[in-house]
Amino acid sequence: MREECGVFGIYGHPNAAEQTRLGNHSQQHRGEESTGIAVAHNGTITTVKGMGSVTKVLTQPVINQLPGFIGIGHNRYSTQGGSTNDNAQPFTATVKQGQFSVAHNGTITNAKEMRAECEDKGAVFQTTSDTEVILHLVAQSQQPELLNAITEALGRLEGAFSLVFLTVDSIIAARDPYGFRPLVIGRTETGFVVASETCAFQYNRAVYIGEVEPGEIVIFNSSGIRRFQYTPQQTRSQCVFEHIYFARPNSKVFGRSVSQTRKAFGRLLAEVKPVEADIVIGVPNSGLYAALGYAEQSGIPFELAITRGPLTARSFIQPSHELRIDTIELKLSADPALLEGQRVIVIDDSIVRGNTSGKIIKLVRSAGAMEVHLRISSPMLTHPCFYGVDIPSPDELIANGHSVEQICELIGADSLAYLPLELMMQAVGNSDYCNACFTGKYPTLINIT
Amino acid sequence: MREECGVFGIYGHPNAAEQTRLGNHSQQHRGEESTGIAVAHNGTITTVKGMGSVTKVLTQPVINQLPGFIGIGHNRYSTQGGSTNDNAQPFTATVKQGQFSVAHNGTITNAKEMRAECEDKGAVFQTTSDTEVILHLVAQSQQPELLNAITEALGRLEGAFSLVFLTVDSIIAARDPYGFRPLVIGRTETGFVVASETCAFQYNRAVYIGEVEPGEIVIFNSSGIRRFQYTPQQTRSQCVFEHIYFARPNSKVFGRSVSQTRKAFGRLLAEVKPVEADIVIGVPNSGLYAALGYAEQSGIPFELAITRGPLTARSFIQPSHELRIDTIELKLSADPALLEGQRVIVIDDSIVRGNTSGKIIKLVRSAGAMEVHLRISSPMLTHPCFYGVDIPSPDELIANGHSVEQICELIGADSLAYLPLELMMQAVGNSDYCNACFTGKYPTLINIT
């Protein structure tokens, strides 16, 4: 599973490019396929973007050549192949209202219709990204002012979008009326920051002052901060998977600590899905906090018995055929000294296709564990996401067509249990969250074609 | 001085991507800043482009992943800096009439007005290239068929343009009504090739069958070749500098051999600007053919006394300050054995700012030449080009504000002479050529802003 993207914007920093690069860097976990920044200086926006990580694309020499005190940044998720960088963001456009850039996290569900409509009016599409439609809606707006045109354009969009715009003199942040994806605001000594997560505040030392609200536009410029509701809020539908898996543990998203929420998942899981065992361990990194919570609630000792290796499997492409070292093995190592002869509770955040879970159980057993009990800190994953998360197709999800008992057998665990939906919802406050990937109850109308 | 670009297109080859890459490779001299290709396959166009040379950007693995039997390619000239590749071509667009790509050589002189007009109609410009305006004129055309929309768009353009379009099933080549930039057609065993120069026919073994005519559109598709005049031809205004400097000597452009034309320049120069000397030498590579012609006419022996070094100066960026090896010295070497004690006639194609000429004369003298007589195979260069050649600003051109005698003294030659305008025109057939950079007589109205 992959998060779609991370967005970032900074207003009022003497070295906006460097800060934006660091902002992208701290949100690298939200997308590793491509990255980019756009910086405004002397009435012109300069954009640098490319395939690869922040350190590869946004090198120091590149950054040093980008003066300016306003900038936005973007990270995009990793896909297979893709020799083109046309879809890397931010997108920068010159339209009759002026020049602007945009960085997007989410999925515009009516992009196809909007695209057809824009094309009919003479638009030139140069990418396959759903984000590009925003540029054209702005350009085709009859509003002569850029802000008004953007406002009008946002009114046409459906789906999930946390957006950060850059104009030659301001940052404009906006969020869809349901609030699917996070978008936080921080205040620095000399200006403001917006980002997907508060972990992006570390290097600019911003103080968290809240979120861009669903249906809200927030403008940062020389007059300070201005906010207004461009459309009425709908039922808040914040992505619960940000708490389960995507966001960094030290982040606050949707006004809630990620690490604390994960610990709460673990405590509730221990309450309702207990099992006799000697130790509790978590699958790094997202499973560690739920494991801590589980251990706390159950009184069973927590151990750090699975560790990440020095490098990700990605570094070992083209493995020779005779070898067949599994990528899980390249990423993770188990500690025999802690596992030998133990009855082990393994906490993981979710089961997608089931093969990763099976390999982890095998890894733990091969290090000597006597029993392996898998506990999942979220419910059974059964439905696709239309709001910015890349979930495999339903028939690839092991939870479709298999009972918990069947899955347990397939992955080779001694026991398996999921966190019940109502408890997950209780941990995040019982409402305001989208849980469609577990329930199929989508907050918006979806036209599947 | 820099040529703007080279364009290439191939219809009907089982490995169009590989052929397009080779086409770009053979036209690399027309632009080294960026390169790209677009290939159509199964109704979709894939584009790969980037900063750098053909061998760097269009690597074999990239090419191998691009099936298709139709493709176009582009090389772009080298600029200083430029950390963005937004302006690399071909540009690929999806518009209401379908998907297409375009590669452009030339300069659209009314791009600014067209751009403003398109923006007013809601266009999104994503680059600063004058070529992008073509995409928008096509998109905003009311013609439902792509070919008709392109035809209509071309009618709006002013200036110099040799264009190669790719659609999902055809190549469309077009040339401005004055015919400023070259565009040749070749027939292969299984299809057709268009290119800036015939040197691009080497790897596809095409047979030259003529040029795209000024004001003409030529379509290559499954029905074969179709041509029509989309606008009346204007006074033919072919760029004489293609013959003087840009084109490769083994190319035919504007129906005329480049090497033969250069030899003719040299012969005429010898006739009207003789000087007593022991040997005639040419500055590689463009000066060599004129030197051969000069030697032939004058009866003075031709020698290869200046040779290119193993690498261009470009490889030695960041020279240490104490060193001060001149870039001319890194590029060229003189042969003392051939020059020692000789009275030498040096033939070069042009004098721009004069500093290169000065260094060459110094190089020849330091190898022992007793006298150095510089002969230039073109007239005095005095005016900017608005049709696709990057000439320094008029006040940087040494021929503005200096007499031939003054230039001779400034560059340190024993004598200096230029090829008179009327003889240059005679060598290329006396008409059909633009010589505005020597005369200031521009074939089209130019609005300088």
Added chain:
Amino acid sequence: MREECGVFGIYGHPNAAEQTRLGNHSQQHRGEESTGIAVAHNGTITTVKGMGSVTKVLTQPVINQLPGFIGIGHNRYSTQGGSTNDNAQPFTATVKQGQFSVAHNGTITNAKEMRAECEDKGAVFQTTSDTEVILHLVAQSQQPELLNAITEALGRLEGAFSLVFLTVDSIIAARDPYGFRPLVIGRTETGFVVASETCAFQYNRAVYIGEVEPGEIVIFNSSGIRRFQYTPQQTRSQCVFEHIYFARPNSKVFGRSVSQTRKAFGRLLAEVKPVEADIVIGVPNSGLYAALGYAEQSGIPFELAITRGPLTARSFIQPSHELRIDTIELKLSADPALLEGQRVIVIDDSIVRGNTSGKIIKLVRSAGAMEVHLRISSPMLTHPCFYGVDIPSPDELIANGHSVEQICELIGADSLAYLPLELMMQAVGNSDYCNACFTGKYPTLINIT
């Protein structure tokens, strides 16, 4: 502080090169400056080595070209600068007794004298590495058999050395008589592995069968395994810092689990250096296990409140001057949700110069901690190491010339305490370990020059 190196050897695997690369990969934490492998095939040894990480130097295409079923590998620590790769290992030599390679972890304390002696006899030294002397001692031995010559050479060496030799048909492992550095043996389905740590057994699925003993030579060849004492064992002097910091937690070194030992350090620290607090946290990665032990013993909850960022600071070289983001901040992130308003016990493995500790305390405070109590899971570090660890010079060590109270104030902690020496020794079994860096009691005579 830096570990000097990691060594690896495999006998009897159809793809020894691939396995050696994976062995190096799993020991990458023992050295990131350079890496290399040597593989024997058809009577000849091929060596590939270079500056940089395993994934950079030992690429898949390189590995695929190296057939053979015996190989050795080496990782070397990172130094600043160093544009030469002459010191990368393994070293491969052809001498009168045949061809062999060697990989070394440790420091040969009499290298200077041995080098002078070898030079006097006509040796050519091609590197500045202390390891090269081994090649020459072998070459100058009068023993006609390679094994005997190696045995004789080892008898001349003083200091710390865990060595893995490759000949055209065998692996020879050897360890100095004090056993300073680790060297473990594993049995695979078809042969044997030797390595610095058992974490290197993960990808070859070896079963741990013990250590190369101090003063022992172990030979792996077609006759199986053969071992003999080439010199009497001296007082076992195993490096206690392997347990404190260097080794990976899931490794066993010196017959003892690293994670378990670190937890024991933490438990003892809690016993003798208690402090009232709300949470216990560890500095990743080495401090985490001692923190778990401390929490277990004290009953104060363990939290994962400091996490590693996505990338190491190394990726952000050449930081702009205005920025001044600290490298600690680039590496580590604190979690305000877990730290806000808390009294925090921070466990770290050691204090070297003190500046890192100061920054970590600042990081924890800036995330909202009310009190920060630092507990160190080892004694005060005061003396240099002559046995393979790169410790700063004594006057750079903060523990020299400062009391615990002074250090506490300098680094800005609310309280500070170290693990007493006798408890550390108790945790590792009270003897068999070198603790000279804490006590100055060196097991061997050291001639400092």
Added chain:
Amino acid sequence: MREECGVFGIYGHPNAAEQTRLGNHSQQHRGEESTGIAVAHNGTITTVKGMGSVTKVLTQPVINQLPGFIGIGHNRYSTQGGSTNDNAQPFTATVKQGQFSVAHNGTITNAKEMRAECEDKGAVFQTTSDTEVILHLVAQSQQPELLNAITEALGRLEGAFSLVFLTVDSIIAARDPYGFRPLVIGRTETGFVVASETCAFQYNRAVYIGEVEPGEIVIFNSSGIRRFQYTPQQTRSQCVFEHIYFARPNSKVFGRSVSQTRKAFGRLLAEVKPVEADIVIGVPNSGLYAALGYAEQSGIPFELAITRGPLTARSFIQPSHELRIDTIELKLSADPALLEGQRVIVIDDSIVRGNTSGKIIKLVRSAGAMEVHLRISSPMLTHPCFYGVDIPSPDELIANGHSVEQICELIGADSLAYLPLELMMQAVGNSDYCNACFTGKYPTLINIT
């Protein structure tokens, strides 16, 4: 065919590293596999070397970190594969007499015996290069002074060697007693230069003052230049192929201009092997000068009808199988405007296996030539070289086992003729040259094993 190497040394330049890099650069044609430099500064020698071209290995940042006023350099020829850089030169050694480096052009014919002898005395060989034996002979010499030890070592060597040594305070140049390979001396404003060819004097502006004589040692140090005969000269046996093919045309080697010599070959060839034709052309680059000479003598016009492409074929590795563009075609282009309907004399320097010649003839014919007469500016190549040139094995040489008529037919020429041996020798002064590759008469005794 490949030249083995180029050597370079400079004494007395404030930026010796930069000058050595430029020296290597200007001799890049003598070897492209690897390159390196060694610079002495403050009593220590630093060496930087690696696989690839000068611009790739000796980058500006590397050079900038190398102070010193004495340095030597080396280029090595290109081989296929070779993932190791162990054989790159200069070699640097520390021996009992001190530290020194050496760069070698040639082949030491008794390297095998010398190696065995050194190994018996306890030498450690770390490469497979014949040059390494020199280090060991120096190290094993009983002479306490480095110069004397080097002198003694040289007395043991047989074969071809032009050597440049670097010590911490001097350059020592030496040449074998037959003088097989060139070694020229130049005087700069502040010191001296030695190099394989005078083309290496361009960037240091040295004035040619002669050659290191066969059997001579020349020392450059703070006392100036000192020369002595370390062994009696043997029959001068200078490599005639330096004039035919290897050396750059603007160089002087063996006291003779390369371009003038090639022109002389061409004139003699025209005299004895005339043919009726319309034009004379040369195969770039080595055939051009002989073609000029042929044209001069015969009165048939010289044309530049074959030109080199923008890049070498090397850039197009991994060509797709369907394509089959020949490497000759990627390197060379023919000019139809100059060749169409012509009777053409093509001059090339030699025929090795014959396939290249066949392709060139095909290329010229496909550009329209009516007749193609090949003239070779050297005799039939029939024997291997033992003195530093890599000639294919005798059975691969087309001249073995085929008559001139047969070769003519095989390569598809209308006529073929070689320069007779006695005329070639006459052109270079009738003696002093080794012509063993044409005659099998080797100046030294060769033990073939």
